[in-house]
Amino acid sequence: MIDIKLIIEKPDYVQASLKKKGCDVDFSELISWDKEKRALLQSIEALKAERNKVSAEIPKLKKQGLPVENIFAEMRAIGDKITDGDAKINEISEKIFNFVACLPNMPDEDLVAGEKEANEVVKVYGKMPEFSFPVQNHVDLCVKNGLIDYERGVKLAGNGFWAYRGDGARLEWALLNFFISEHLSDGYEFILPPHQLSYNCGFGAGQFPKFSDEVYWLDVDEDRKKNRFMLPTAETALVNLYAGEIVEEDKLPFKFFAYTPCYRKEAGSARSEERGMIRGHQFNKVEMVQYTTPEQSDKAFEELVNKACSLMDKLGLHFRLSKLAAGDCSASMARTYDVEVWIPSMGIFKEVSSVSNARDYQARRNNTRYRNKETGRPNYLHTLNGSGLATSRVFPALVEQYQNADGSITVPEVLRPFMGGQEIIKL
């Protein structure tokens, strides 16, 4: 949520900033609502003060045996005005809230405007793998080696689902274990959150109300606020852990990571991408989240980016780091760097990790604050998140980049301890 005060004070500045994200807004209506609300608030609060004052007098007058009936009539009139005024204020407040709640976060100053094509490759890691034999794609490799059962996955749950089997399940689990062990040794706290979340979490993370059609809803109440949904990423859970609380500044930064499957509808995604594991309705991900003071947040962002890259590096994969243009960052985020892995069969880089700084956008939405040591007052903290990592893209990239001429797959060294020392996958 953008600070409404900032919008009122510098509407042109906010407007220009959001425009970089491709979001055209006109604040003139919002500003007039706000003006109207303030004026109403002042007059109604004055009436309430009046009522409070008179109400305190009534018992005294009664004790003295003085008549109070005429005062009652007067107060009833004031009471009616207050009721009307409060109703009007609530109505305007709701309009203002709904308007502001739908605004995306403002991108950082240094981001360029534009969409995907304006993204900037920051660094390329590793060497592009070269093969002296015809490259097989990961679907064929996985099927031939019995790693993934696509057909039976679809039989169980429909298109967009698959089942890991045998060495495939082991490899998937090894990846997750590798990520987990790395985060543990970096001092991050391991969280296993609920996979079903209530509406507020989606709102706090910034996914609702705009993107509430992209998740799976569980209950059937027509009011979504009463229903739960399957989390589309652990970020949605982690970022709401301290909603409504005020934490001590000394305790920050919080460093968390979680493993959860991620459930997404992925409606309208490109057909070609649905082949294999590039885009499914359920995939495994280890997610990192930090809570920081505003001062710590840039350093934390760098740390998360480095961690994501380091995982990829240790796996020995060819990948690159991209700084996203404003329009390619998701709604809640002020800045995002993507880690993208090379998929030989597709000849392109695909996202395996998205590291983002939400600044105080999410904290404002879910009211997460820290007590500023200097001023003693609560301030909104910053939330950052990054995949560390999503296996659904790493797995196919790994299988393709580590394939051998005979169709077998070499297990990257760092994963071997998590696979009982196994060095190669073949039938």
Place this chain on the structure above:
RNA sequence: GGAAAAGUACCCAAGUGGCUGAAGGGGCUCCCCUGCUAAGGGAGUAGUACGUGAAUAACGUAGCGCGGGUUCAAAUCCCGCCUUUUCCGCCA
């Protein structure tokens, strides 16, 4: 899923219509006394949000789980919801 009870400040807890923004404890902070490992006395101790404002001054408003309602006036009465506890049911 069904039934009952409860939700008051950092914690415990009193409070069924009006000097109660909230008694009394505990804890914590400060001061005093006592000379010894502990006790006594006194004072202080809602945070927060919003509005006016240069202000982290002052004033006002809201705030006793949340949201409504009744009333001149609600922690207190009424309705709905949420959460917790206990009991029952179900069960990997």
